Amino acid sequence: MDTMRERFVSVTSELLDEDPRLALVLAEITMDGFRPAQQRHPERVINVGIREQLLVGVGGGLALTGLRPVLHTFASFLVERPFEQVKLDFGHQGTGGVLVSASAGYDWPAGGFTHMAPGDVALLDTLDGWTVHVPGHPDEAEALLRHAYAAGDDRVYVRLSQQSNAAAHPVTGLGWRTVREGAAGVVVAVGPLLDHVLAATEGLDVTVLYATTVRPFDDAALRAAVGRATSDVVLVEPYLAGTSTTAAARALTDTPHRVLGLGVGRAELRRYGTIDEHTAAHGLDPRSLRERIGAFLHRPGSARP
Known part of the structure; x- marks a missing residue:
């Protein structure tokens, strides 16, 4: 079975081909997986390097042009480090986008506390208007990612994990x-x-x-x-x-x-x-x-x- 992160790469690469409004901003993390998509769509797959505040700022700017930006890196660098940019470049500006994290919580213990973000959902709770998805299986991650990408101009956080349940449950809506x-x-x-x-x-x-x-x-x-x-x-x-x-x-x-x-x-x-x-x-x-x-x-x- 593939991981949620691998499913994120395949689904997003597919939708970049299908939806000219979708744009992806990376900060080195998972760049190898998206290299083919970047070669096909260099204007909509952007790697800013290890500059997480810039990652969010570029995403917010793309949203102002009418694109649907997808921003991706480890949760600690996506929500915690650039929190001011998340607050201002999306919330204050009234723009929408999709934040997709990897290795939230303690998914990569070898990375130490710098790569752990157990407080990410609590931190987003201080902001208005964020939808937060926490899939428990790669199939659920795919369904929720597709929903997030098609969600107009909403602000969405998709919290991907290395951990997974053995089987997926149908995701037919946002209810429990x-x-x-x-x-x-x-x-x-x-x-x-x-x-x-x-x-x-x-x-x-x-x-x-x-x-x-x-x-x-x-x-x-x-x-x-x-x-x-x-x-x-x-x-x-x-x-x-x-x-x-x-x-x-x-x-x-x-x-x-x-x-x-x-x-x-x-x-x-x-x-x-x-x-x-x-x-x-x-x-x-x-x-x-x-x-x-x-x-x-x-x-x-x-x-x-």
């Missing part, structure tokens, strides 16, 4: 899918963490919702799931823990509820290790998730799974 139904609580699994959540909740009487689009937050899906179960909600996200707890609280304003946000911890893990070791260290492996979810649902006053 109900994967399992239960009455003792609701667990929202985001993107590539779905398989871990399903393994962790095996045999528990909980509803599992699957989210590949986290902004806009699917208020209706969460409210409907809480209506079928208890008002205990666990969010399991592959980025900074607690990123969506405020959104969940807003969705349940009229419902007494408890929310637990699980995700990447704030502490820097200074040993490189592997992806699996980082997952376990952040408590996102199936065993740790089962303990944490079970402990939350077993608190006094909660229904027991």
Whole structure:
């Protein structure tokens, strides 16, 4: 199976041939994969070198000319380093574009903390009008990329990961899918963490919702799931823990509820290790998730799974 990043190259290269409005801006990262597309469309495949602020600035300028810019590099260099340019060159200017990241979270442990961006979605939450996709499988990544490229002049962030679920789920819209139904609580699994959540909740009487689009937050899906179960909600996200707890609280304003946000911890893990070791260290492996979810649902006053 190809990776999300490889699927990004193939889909984007194909659409560059088909859509004269689409433009791609790179900062060296993944340039080798796009070299054939650059040879065919040198005016719309631009490599600015390792200059991430310029990457965003050029993308914003292309948007002002009427093009649909796609900007790509590692998440830490796409959202964090040039955040002022993202804020001004897209938000302040009122332009649209698609940011496509690679190696978000801790996907490349050997790169160290400089190449990790667990706070990327939380940072974009400080800005208005961003749609955020977090696919959990290359097939889902393709569907969401095609949707983002065709989304008029919207501002979209597509968070690609090295991690993947074993199987894809149909992406027929931006809403969440109900994967399992239960009455003792609701667990929202985001993107590539779905398989871990399903393994962790095996045999528990909980509803599992699957989210590949986290902004806009699917208020209706969460409210409907809480209506079928208890008002205990666990969010399991592959980025900074607690990123969506405020959104969940807003969705349940009229419902007494408890929310637990699980995700990447704030502490820097200074040993490189592997992806699996980082997952376990952040408590996102199936065993740790089962303990944490079970402990939350077993608190006094909660229904027991």
